[in-house]
Amino acid sequence: MAKDLADLAEGDLRADSILDQEQLEAVRMLTNHDMDSTSPLACLFVGQPTLRRNIKLGMLAALDQRIAIRYNMPPMTSEETTSYLALAGRSDTLFSDAAITLIHDTSRGYPRAVNNLAVQALLSAYADTKSIVDEASARAAVAEVTEE
Numbered sequence: 001m002a003k004d005l006a007d008l009a010e011g012d013l014r015a016d017s018i019l020d021q022e023q024l025e026a027v028r029m030l031t032n033h034d035m036d037s038t039s040p041l042a043c044l045f046v047g048q049p050t051l052r053r054n055i056k057l058g059m060l061a062a063l064d065q066r067i068a069i070r071y072n073m074p075p076m077t078s079e080e081t082t083s084y085l086a087l088a089g090r091s092d093t094l095f096s097d098a099a100i101t102l103i104h105d106t107s108r109g110y111p112r113a114v115n116n117l118a119v120q121a122l123l124s125a126y127a128d129t130k131s132i133v134d135e136a137s138a139r140a141a142v143a144e145v146t147e148e
Helices: 002-010 021-031 049-055 058-065 078-086 097-107 111-127 135-146
Strands: none
Touching: 021 058, 049 058, 078 097, 078 111, 097 111, 097 135, 111 135
16 A cells, blocks of 8 residues: 555545544554655544544554644534524524524534434424424434434
C-alpha cells in the first residue's frame, strides 16, 4: 500500500477511501512510512465519540499523536433543536413546543438522536392523522426508539 501511495504522489493523483474502525491499524502503519510535508497521505476521520476513544487506545497511540486538528461537535441547545426541527420543509408549525422539548430532552441535543425521534414522531402523527406532531406523538416516538 505504501508503494501505491508513492505512485500516486509521483503522478500528482488523489485517491479517496472510506475505512472502518477495523482498518485504523493499517492507517497507523501507513503514517509511519515517510511522513513529511510531501507525503501523499492525508486522512480525515469522521465518526462517533467512540472513534476518538478507540484512537486513544494504546496500540493506536502513534496515530493519535499524528492527528493535527480535532473537532468535537457538541450537542445542540434547546434553541438549536427548535430551529433544526423548524427546517422540516414546511412554513407552518410541524412540531408543537411540547414535542420539541420532549425530543430535545430525550435526545440530549445529539443530532442523530433528534433525527431518529423526529422521524418516529412524524410517523406516529401521520398514523394518527394529525397535522402536527404533538406531545403524544413525541411520547410514542420516545417509547418506540428507547424500547429494548
